[in-house]
Amino acid sequence: MADTGSASVQLDGVHKRYGDVHVVKGIDLDIAPGEFVVLVGPSGCGKSTTLRMIAGLEDISEGELRIGGRRVNETPPKDRDIGMVFQSYALYPHMTVADNIGFALKLRRTPPADIEARVREVAAILGLGDLLQRRPGQLSGGQRQRVAMGRAIARRPSVFLFDEPLSNLDAALRVQMRAELAALHRDLGTTMVYVTHDQVEAMTLATRIAVLHQGVLQQVGPPMTLFQRPANRFVAGFIGSPSMNFVDGVLASDGTGPAFSGPSGLVVSMTHVDAGAMPAGAKLTLGVRPHDLVVGDAGPLRGVVRTVERMGWEAFVHVDVAGTTLVARVEGPLAARVDLGDSLALAVPDGVASLFGADGVALGRRRS
Numbered sequence: 001m002a003d004t005g006s007a008s009v010q011l012d013g014v015h016k017r018y019g020d021v022h023v024v025k026g027i028d029l030d031i032a033p034g035e036f037v038v039l040v041g042p043s044g045c046g047k048s049t050t051l052r053m054i055a056g057l058e059d060i061s062e063g064e065l066r067i068g069g070r071r072v073n074e075t076p077p078k079d080r081d082i083g084m085v086f087q088s089y090a091l092y093p094h095m096t097v098a099d100n101i102g103f104a105l106k107l108r109r110t111p112p113a114d115i116e117a118r119v120r121e122v123a124a125i126l127g128l129g130d131l132l133q134r135r136p137g138q139l140s141g142g143q144r145q146r147v148a149m150g151r152a153i154a155r156r157p158s159v160f161l162f163d164e165p166l167s168n169l170d171a172a173l174r175v176q177m178r179a180e181l182a183a184l185h186r187d188l189g190t191t192m193v194y195v196t197h198d199q200v201e202a203m204t205l206a207t208r209i210a211v212l213h214q215g216v217l218q219q220v221g222p223p224m225t226l227f228q229r230p231a232n233r234f235v236a237g238f239i240g241s242p243s244m245n246f247v248d249g250v251l252a253s254d255g256t257g258p259a260f261s262g263p264s265g266l267v268v269s270m271t272h273v274d275a276g277a278m279p280a281g282a283k284l285t286l287g288v289r290p291h292d293l294v295v296g297d298a299g300p301l302r303g304v305v306r307t308v309e310r311m312g313w314e315a316f317v318h319v320d321v322a323g324t325t326l327v328a329r330v331e332g333p334l335a336a337r338v339d340l341g342d343s344l345a346l347a348v349p350d351g352v353a354s355l356f357g358a359d360g361v362a363l364g365r366r367r368s
């Protein structure tokens, strides 16, 4: 496919207010040309509003937006060189697939022969070649979603904006379309800004994830950085499934360095964490992921299995340890055998847990 430009997108202290309602609270985000940035967060956190400001469908209350280095706050959507795909595809029902894909080009008075060539190119990329004469009503959900993407691609924008484009698809199709989107990004190399509430989509698609909570960016970074080094308790709980376990306790010392002291005699060595000048006894929250807990017959924590979620090769067990529920991942024969009421021992290995201060901010790691 002929050269598709790829532009940077920069948000500089961007706010959105609807009257007294402050929805987006000062977003700074620098997206390089060709990046795939996923803006993720719970429903209502301001994702769509942010994307619509980038698209030009909402005014920016304060701050600056640049696309390709140029301020576009006052630029109408059609002049921003963007392609958008929404959750609802809004295809024209009476038009064929080919006409739907080529419609924007027709509006721009592109010569018919060029439109036809472009539509064929786009259809080949998306595997729609045999469906060009059908109407949207004669397509499956996944095919319709592909046509919606084709419509955006045909214009060769330098930035794609996606707002929950896979939410209307069933689970299997979502997985397939996720893979196709990743391939599309590799092929086109165009900047993509993708909004979703689904952290799995964020983890699997993004070159960088930006986590939004109540209109405030919490952390921006590569997926594994957010997974392994969440900046705060919100990110720690939002990224990863099942969610990280949190246990409240205090700062202690185990002789070699900082330790976490929790309920029912739980003490975890935290020598990989920098407690700085924090005094012993300071309130902390321990965070440990289900797959990091070691499950066996012996261990410092003993508990009773209250829930088993069997996934096949692995299972997630909810273990009640003296009133605190911890979710642990078990695999193989144990996953098949584990049952309600079983007594299990749990251990937190050195170096895997996170600590959060009373303000929810993660304590730093020591350099090793």
Ligand SMILES: Nc1ncnc2c1ncn2[C@@H]1O[C@H](COP(=O)(O)OP(=O)(O)O)[C@@H](O)[C@H]1O
Pocket: 018, 021, 023, 041, 042, 043, 044, 045, 046, 047, 048, 049, 050
């Ligand atoms: N036109 C509007 N007037 C007032 N509040 C709005 C308007 N549009 C959106 N909101 C509010 O802004 C917040 C963020 O909305 P939205 O960006 O759609 O969230 P998300 O896409 O993350 O689910 C929500 O609380 C929503 O109710």
Ligand SMILES: [Mg+2]
Pocket: 047, 048, 049
């Ligand atoms: Mg939304």
